[in-house]
Amino acid sequence: MKLYDSRRAPNPRRVRWFMAEKGIEDVEIVEVDIFAGQHRTPDYLARTCLPNVPALEMDDGTTITESVAICRYLESVYPEPNLFGVDPREVAIIEMWARRAEMLVATPLMLTVRHSHPALAAIETQIPEVAASNRAAAEKGIRVLDRRLAESPFIAGDRVTIADILAVTGIDFARMARFRPDPELAHVKRWLDEMNARPAAKAGV
Numbered sequence: 001m002k003l004y005d006s007r008r009a010p011n012p013r014r015v016r017w018f019m020a021e022k023g024i025e026d027v028e029i030v031e032v033d034i035f036a037g038q039h040r041t042p043d044y045l046a047r048t049c050l051p052n053v054p055a056l057e058m059d060d061g062t063t064i065t066e067s068v069a070i071c072r073y074l075e076s077v078y079p080e081p082n083l084f085g086v087d088p089r090e091v092a093i094i095e096m097w098a099r100r101a102e103m104l105v106a107t108p109l110m111l112t113v114r115h116s117h118p119a120l121a122a123i124e125t126q127i128p129e130v131a132a133s134n135r136a137a138a139e140k141g142i143r144v145l146d147r148r149l150a151e152s153p154f155i156a157g158d159r160v161t162i163a164d165i166l167a168v169t170g171i172d173f174a175r176m177a178r179f180r181p182d183p184e185l186a187h188v189k190r191w192l193d194e195m196n197a198r199p200a201a202k203a204g205v
């Protein structure tokens with residue numbers, strides 16, 4: 001298998017972190033320079049349909065994009081350690097928190113960076129108001145996480161799951177917009193320190 005990756009981009013980092021948690025080492029990493037437009041070549045688009053990284057090319061040549069779909073596929077091929085849930089109840093809880101992590105925190109933070117960082121003007125028509133409104137939305141979303149983390153060691157329960165990976169990679173990327181969670185959110189701080197101390201946090205960064 002091949003992972004089409006872009007080292008500094010947050011969505012590919014989700015997959016690298018996920019693979020590191022599972023100890024997956026037999027996926028070839030292919031670096032795609034999105035600032036040079038390598039994800040927009042006819043060859044790349046013929047395989048992915050969308051100009052996005054990450055993309056995973058399976059052994060039979062089937063190629064998928066969408067970081068969470070890629071992680072789900074990898075979970076099927078490499079089931080341990082489990083990061084998506086082991087029974088219907090847990091699968092539903094992890095899915096709920098993964099969607100919240102993505103919609104309330106990670107996506108708003110990515111849009112904050114895309115619409116404010118000078119380097120990203122190369123790939124985005126930047127609108128300052130979009131950056132500001134998404135920053136405010138993410139601040140609210142992180143408060144939701146803080147309430148959850150007051151009662152739970154990790155976002156979806158008592159172990160690391162895909163939900164934690166989605167949230168932490170989004171928050172980390174937002175450093176590019178000088179965004180840090182309010183330090184008074186003690187539960188988020190405790191969780192971030194634990195997540196960033198994991199060996200998988202260093203996967204490909």
Ligand SMILES: N[C@@H](CCC(=O)N[C@@H](CS)C(=O)NCC(=O)O)C(=O)O
Nearest residue numbers: 009010011051052053054066067123
């Ligand atoms: N929903 C997709 C988003 C993928 C995405 O937006 N990737 C960014 C990098 S983080 C990208 O390919 N950007 C290239 C561009 O916007 O031209 C996923 O989860 O993989």
